[in-house]
Amino acid sequence: MAHWLYVVHLAQNEEIARYAVDRLLVQLICEDHQKVEFREESRKASACEIALDAVKERYRAEDVPITRHKIATRYPDRILTNLGGAHFTAPCGCRVWYNVTL
Numbered sequence: 001m002a003h004w005l006y007v008v009h010l011a012q013n014e015e016i017a018r019y020a021v022d023r024l025l026v027q028l029i030c031e032d033h034q035k036v037e038f039r040e041e042s043r044k045a046s047a048c049e050i051a052l053d054a055v056k057e058r059y060r061a062e063d064v065p066i067t068r069h070k071i072a073t074r075y076p077d078r079i080l081t082n083l084g085g086a087h088f089t090a091p092c093g094c095r096v097w098y099n100v101t102l
Contacts, residue, residue, distance in 0.1 A: 004027060004033070007025055007026075010069065013068050024098055027096075033046045048070040050096060055067075058087075
């Protein structure tokens with residue numbers, strides 16, 4: 001079974017993304033986000049939105065600048081260890097870890 005893990009980079013714009021960026025690991029767990037019939041671009045968009053929700057909760061929504069630069073990259077399917085508990089769990093069950101070194 002696929003783990004549907006994505007490394008997501010968020011920034012205000014492409015220029016800022018070169019220097020400082022929130023990098024998160026997102027695991028799509030819920031049935032709505034991990035459907036096999038979804039196109040990969042749909043899963044990437046879902047991972048970006050869940051990551052943005054995590055950042056908004058972490059920093060308070062009103063303090064998060066508009067995020068226009070969102071990139072999700074599929075992380076290879078393999079068992080990850082030492083992640084510990086997720087830093088954010090979306091209402092749907094999908095999970096996020098902040099600033100993970102992979």
